[in-house]
Amino acid sequence: MIQSINPYNQKVVFETKELTIEETKSAIDQAHDRFLSWRKTSYAERSKLMKAAAVELRKNKQEYAETMTLEMGKPITQAIAEIEKCAWVCDFYADNAADQLAPKTIETDAEESYVSYEPIGVVLAVMPWNYPFWQVFRFAAPALMAGNIGILKHASNVMRSADNIQKVFERAGFPKNCFTHLPLSSSKIEDVIKNPKVKAVTLTGSTPAGKAVASTAGSEIKKSVLELGGSNALVLFEDCNLEETLKKTVTARFQNTGQSCIAGKRLIVHEDIVAEFTEKFVAAVKDLKSGDPMNEDTYIGVMAREDLAEELEEQLNKTLKAGGKLLLGGKRNKAYFEPTIVGDVTSDMTLFEEETFGPVIGITTFKTEKEAVDLVNQSIFGLGISLFTEDKARAKRLVPQYDDGAVFVNDLVKSDPRLPFGGTKISGYGRELSSDGIQEFVNKKTVYFNKF
Known part of the structure; x- marks a missing residue:
């Protein structure tokens, strides 16, 4: 069992059973199957659902904030502010994703040439406890709006918050398996990254965790984005x-x-x-x-x-x-x-x-x-x-x-949400948020039409 323990009074807030290897594989299979249909949806359809997620966050911000406070000790007013910021990032990408991923025409000697931005599939997010909602939503909102599918391995002390994040998308009306929380220990991340149906990984966390994830992703020739520590x-x-x-x-x-x-x-x-x-x-x-x-x-x-x-x-x-x-x-x-x-x-x-x-x-x-x-x-x-x-x-x-x-x-x-976010040196690489963030996990496809 994975437990969330209130750091203020040491009481168990929540506990959940870790997924087995078979259950994890099944969840990834279902996420991939969902991708095959989700990628075909329009930006208008995705935007409507993402707007509904923002409404859900604001409507039930007290519920989500209280769980966050119980699990990792964040002062309640700051927890509510975090939920409100998550609603903002949902609205931002609902309003801007279509323009951010619009095909880019490039003048060449072709009759027509351009770059299209297409989803890549299932993306794994490995996230920390300190901003248990925000860190996830700044990944999930652009990923889903781009046509990708999100799976989440969250920190073990915020398992109920992780459940709540999945609940937000379900309550908003997103199709099942668009976003899935996988209750897993850190030892299982390597196997998830190596699953051929997982196409990329993003991690926010410590430098040692970032090195481990980057190493595994690199060995599999998979894209990774790392947002690590700072001073x-x-x-x-x-x-x-x-x-x-x-x-x-x-x-x-x-x-x-x-x-x-x-x-x-x-x-x-x-x-x-x-x-x-x-x-x-x-x-x-x-x-x-x-x-x-x-x-x-x-x-x-x-x-x-x-x-x-x-x-x-x-x-x-x-x-x-x-x-x-x-x-x-x-x-x-x-x-x-x-x-x-x-x-x-x-x-x-x-x-x-x-x-x-x-x-x-x-x-x-x-x-x-x-x-x-x-x-x-x-x-x-x-x-x-x-x-x-x-x-x-x-x-x-x-x-x-x-x-x-x-x-x-x-x-x-x-x-x-309007500005790219990321570091240099051992603080990581890649960018989140803005148009830079949504373009991290897409196939930037060159299209060239010749005429005879």
Whole structure:
């Protein structure tokens, strides 16, 4: 049995039986059979169903959000916001997929030549627990609108949320087996990828998981998209709007209890403003309310599992031992971790070098623009960064110097259906969302008509 355990009170929320090898194969067979008819549907038909999925999400957002909160501890107001964002991505692709995948005419010496964008079949999604709905829907909405079929291997601690996602599509009226949740352990992923009826795989998760999936997909010559970890920098120049920057940086680090790949995890602050900013930052974080994630005024809940909190504690202790200065927090109680700020963090300390997946952040200072670029780029991660400055010319000049997949100026890094999302280095490859995302899992077919 696979269990979901509430990290706030340790009670079992849900349990489900893992599929057998035969049951898994049968589910994939049924998904492939559905593809043969689904690929023939029109964009108008798919759009109508995807719009219905958006309606379903909004109609029953409380139900879906509460399950999410029970399973992985996300504060309820943030869980509801996640469901609403999923409805947005459904609406976005319902409205835009036909244009994004319209044949592209290319002038050649042919009578007619163009590129068509056609579905490839069953696509496996391997998804994490931290945004149990959003991570799935940002894959599922474009995949289904492109004419593909989705099968989901979700994280073991959010099995009921996975069931709920399948329920959304069923309630919306999608034909059976358009989207299927497969309750499986990680050890079964390799066999699923190797199934000849599975044509591609997308994974959001850890670097080790990404390496394993990419290796298997590569051995089978199958397309993969990886969205892996991040250690996003929040770079504060001396001319930034301090009050507005403060709001953005607090949200960037501590929403979802700090458990986000695109969270701001390294505060890199110009030495001229570090003292004033740090004082305000500590005060603002101290005011964040911790408590029962089901309470509407809770901003900091528990981490999703106690072992994750223990790992974060170890990273903190290594940094403090190396000379970091504890400015706030630092205590753990089972899966709860206090919002924590550490000063005097240098680039060779654990909090700077490693991804920290929880409510802890270190502050590092810089003097020059070159140092601000070098400190960011020395990371092995490359998901995204935020620059805070009132000098737009400076920002425009610096953007090309950063290696990351996204640079946000005067805002936190966030995913938006209208913009491509993805990383560089060990943060992964490929893109999700926008037209780039929907075109990841299609056959870009060259068509050439000659005349005699």
